[in-house]
Amino acid sequence: xxxxxxxxxxxxxxxxxxxxxxxxxxxxxxxxxxxxxxxxxxxxxxxxxxxxxxxxxxxxxxxxxxxxxxxxxxxxxxxxxxxxxxxxxxxxxxxxxxxxxxxxxxxxxxxxxxxxxxxxxxxxxxxxxxxxxxxxxxxxxxxxxxxxxxxxxxxxxxxxxxxxxxxxxxxxxxxxxxxxxxxxxxxxxxxxxxxxxxxxxxxxxxxxxxxxxxxxxxxxxxxxxxxxxxxxxxxxxxxxxxxxxxxxxxxxxxxxxxxxxxxxxxxxxxxxxxxxxxxxxxxxxxxxxxxxxxxxxxxxxxxxxxxxxxxxxxxxxxxxxxxxxxxxxxxxxxxxxxxxxxxxxxxxxxxxxxxxxxxxxxxxxxxxxxxxxxxxxxxxxxxxxxxxxxxxxxxxxxxxxxxxxxxxxxxxxxxxxxxxxxxxxxxxxxxxxxxxxxxxxxxxxxxxxxxxxxxxxxxxxxxxxxxxxxxxxxxxxxxxxxxxxxxxxxxxxxxxxxxxxxxxxxxxxxxxxxxxxxxxxxxxxxxxxxxxxxxxxxx
Numbered sequence: 001x002x003x004x005x006x007x008x009x010x011x012x013x014x015x016x017x018x019x020x021x022x023x024x025x026x027x028x029x030x031x032x033x034x035x036x037x038x039x040x041x042x043x044x045x046x047x048x049x050x051x052x053x054x055x056x057x058x059x060x061x062x063x064x065x066x067x068x069x070x071x072x073x074x075x076x077x078x079x080x081x082x083x084x085x086x087x088x089x090x091x092x093x094x095x096x097x098x099x100x101x102x103x104x105x106x107x108x109x110x111x112x113x114x115x116x117x118x119x120x121x122x123x124x125x126x127x128x129x130x131x132x133x134x135x136x137x138x139x140x141x142x143x144x145x146x147x148x149x150x151x152x153x154x155x156x157x158x159x160x161x162x163x164x165x166x167x168x169x170x171x172x173x174x175x176x177x178x179x180x181x182x183x184x185x186x187x188x189x190x191x192x193x194x195x196x197x198x199x200x201x202x203x204x205x206x207x208x209x210x211x212x213x214x215x216x217x218x219x220x221x222x223x224x225x226x227x228x229x230x231x232x233x234x235x236x237x238x239x240x241x242x243x244x245x246x247x248x249x250x251x252x253x254x255x256x257x258x259x260x261x262x263x264x265x266x267x268x269x270x271x272x273x274x275x276x277x278x279x280x281x282x283x284x285x286x287x288x289x290x291x292x293x294x295x296x297x298x299x300x301x302x303x304x305x306x307x308x309x310x311x312x313x314x315x316x317x318x319x320x321x322x323x324x325x326x327x328x329x330x331x332x333x334x335x336x337x338x339x340x341x342x343x344x345x346x347x348x349x350x351x352x353x354x355x356x357x358x359x360x361x362x363x364x365x366x367x368x369x370x371x372x373x374x375x376x377x378x379x380x381x382x383x384x385x386x387x388x389x390x391x392x393x394x395x396x397x398x399x400x401x402x403x404x405x406x407x408x409x410x411x412x413x414x415x416x417x418x419x420x421x422x423x424x425x426x427x428x429x430x431x432x433x434x435x436x437x438x439x440x441x442x443x444x445x446x447x448x449x450x451x452x453x454x455x456x457x458x459x460x461x462x463x464x465x466x467x468x469x470x471x472x473x474x475x476x477x478x479x480x481x482x483x484x485x486x487x488x489x490x491x492x493x494x495x496x497x498x499x500x501x502x503x504x505x506x507x508x509x510x511x512x513x514x515x516x517x518x519x520x521x522x523x524x525x526x527x528x529x530x531x532x533x534x535x536x537x538x539x
Contacts, residue, residue: 010189012113014038014246017225018267019291021201021240022233029199029242030054030106030270031288034065034281035262038246039110040197042126043269045174049104051269053091053174057106058270060087062280064112065264071115077184080121084108088173088180095175105174108182109140109197113248118189123182124172127203129211131194136212139185143171161204191250201239202232221245222289229291242268263327265289274328286327408441415443419477420468421484428452428465428484430477435468447474450481457488 014033020026028043028050041057043050060083067079087108095101107124120128122140125147130137141147145168146160155163173180194215203211210231218224225245232241244267266277267288278285328334415434422431424446433444454462461484471477 010113010116010191010248010250012036012038012246012248013221013262014195014244014265015221015225016040016242016244016265016267016288017222017229017291018242018271018288019229019233019240021237023238024240026051027240027268028054029201029240029268030058031197031242031244031267032058032062032065032110032264032270032277033244033246033267033288034264036066036114037061037064037110037112038195038197038244039108040126040199040242040244041109041270042107042124042199042201042240042242043104044106044169044172045101045104049095049101050106051272052094052101053104053106054268055270055273056090056094057084057087057108057173058266059276059280060084060090061108061110062264062277064110065281066283073114073117073119073186076112076114077119077186080110080112080119081182081184084110084121084123084173084182085180091174101175103175105172105176107169107172107199111195111197111246113189116189118187118193120185120187121182122185123180125169125200127196127198127200129196129198129203129208129215131196131212131215132190132192134216136208136215138208139187140183144169189248191248193248195244195246196228197244197246198228199240199242201237201241202228202243204239205232205235205237215245221247226289226292240268274326275331275334278328279331282330284327284329284333287325289325412441412443418470418472419447419474420444420470421465421477421480422468423454423462423465424449426454428454428481430474430481431468432474434470448478450485452481452485452488456492457484458491461487 012035014035016031016033016038018027018029018031030041030043032039039058039061041054043052043054045053061080064076064080064083067076087106091104091106095104107126108121109124109126109128110121111128112119118130120139122128123143125142125144126140127142128139130139146155146163148170149155149163150157150160171178171180196211196215206228211228214227214231215224218227222245225243228243228245229241264277264281264283264285265288266274266285270277271287274285274287416432418432418434420431420433420435422429422435424431428450429446430448430450431444432447433442436443454465457465469480471480
């Protein structure tokens with residue numbers, strides 16, 4: 001990976017055109033066209049949400065325009081990824097603070113020229129096309145449901161254009177539980193490379209062949225961008241349409257005094273508030289050129305519809321595209337020229353005097369009164385917030401108690417439909433409930449006792465009874481007690497039988513011993529008599 005500047009520095013000329021289209025009430029696209037950075041963001045999430053999300057993403061990326069001059073490609077690639085993730089965090093944070101913005105998000109497709117290399121960051125379904133040597137390549141891959149269907153062979157690219165779920169995006173930045181990490185790619189830059197970044201309002205209706213033909217035929221960047229947006233609207237696009245065209249040029253003398261330079265252009269929703277972007281890039285920025293009226297039937301129909309929309313939509317004036325180019329200087333220049341309408345004075349409010357002057361002097365009675373009024377309002381707002389927080393805590397506790405009580409009541413009622421056979425003071429007994437407790441409350445009680453002594457049962461039965469033998473009804477419990485009684489009687493009979501066998505065996509052994517002893521005595525007596533007779537005879 002290169003870390004030094006290219007031997008022949010390339011420069012970037014870019015422009016952008018963004019139009020609200022013929023159907024939408026406001027433009028949720030935002031675009032940036034600078035000397036080092038180009039970007040397109042397609043917002044989503046309602047009238048205010050999409051505007052805000054795409055504007056946040058552009059502001060998060062804008063610093064690349066100034067910070068990429070170091071020429072370290074790896075650093076800039078990491079910086080672009082970090083900037084996209086920072087935009088995600090900012091969008092999520094703002095959505096959490098302002099409930100009306102919940103669910104907002106945006107796509108991001110950005111390209112930076114660094115030391116003769118292109119660094120591309122992409123998430124969503126906006127696209128980046130590269131025209132090189134007459135060949136048009138799509139550099140990004142849509143993070144959309146229809147692209148997934150194409151990749152898995154379920155539909156063709158032609159079928160995707162009319163698929164009912166073609167607008168379902170699987171990965172974007174915003175208030176969604178999805179992966180917000182962008183795809184990052186790096187490729188060598190060539191002189192005469194031409195880029196097109198566009199929202200799906202353009203690439204969703206124009207064929208790649210049409211895009212290629214237009215980018216090849218029109219050398220002028222502004223004319224090319226205008227033509228592409230006009231063609232998308234004539235083709236029936238129902239979305240906002242935004243295009244960014246950027247050309248890489250080779251300076252013949254990199255040390256010359258008059259190097260290629262342009263003022264960064266900002267289009268779409270982000271162009272409504274240029275001051276933050278001018279402060280971020282620390283140089284003047286301008287609004288992008290408006291789309292020229294091509295007098296097409298679609299544009300005439302949109303023009304006829306617009307006044308009615310304006311009457312019924314309070315936000316329509318703010319959504320209108322700027323009619324003239326507006327240039328905004330960085331804050332340091334604005335302060336010097338007095339262009340800052342609201343100077344930053346910390347906690348000191350700015351008061352307009354009767355003669356039209358603005359005052360932020362704390363010793364001015366009107367300013368002092370404004371400070372006191374502001375502190376009173378802040379205290380009221382703080383007290384109201386604390387009261388709301390306390391009320392929310394109390395309600396949460398009550399709800400938790402209610403949930404626990406409901407769960408406990410439901411558990412107890414269910415437990416009373418169950419029975420089990422267990423040990424009650426050494427006797428077999430029937431219990432209604434389950435052999436456990438909930439928060440110290442026993443979920444069972446004894447309903448019937450028996451005369452069966454637990455100690456008279458086998459060890460396995462005693463263990464089961466100590467744990468509780470669960471059954472589904474009282475009849476089953478009584479039937480189980482009958483089984484235990486029957487088994488106990490069998491166990492007793494078995495023990496008595498074994499005891500009787502032992503007694504019989506013992507008695508038989510005693511009789512045998514007595515008989516043997518008598519026979520021995522007789523034998524011994526007979527032998528003695530025989531001896532006596534023999535002796536006597538001999539004598």
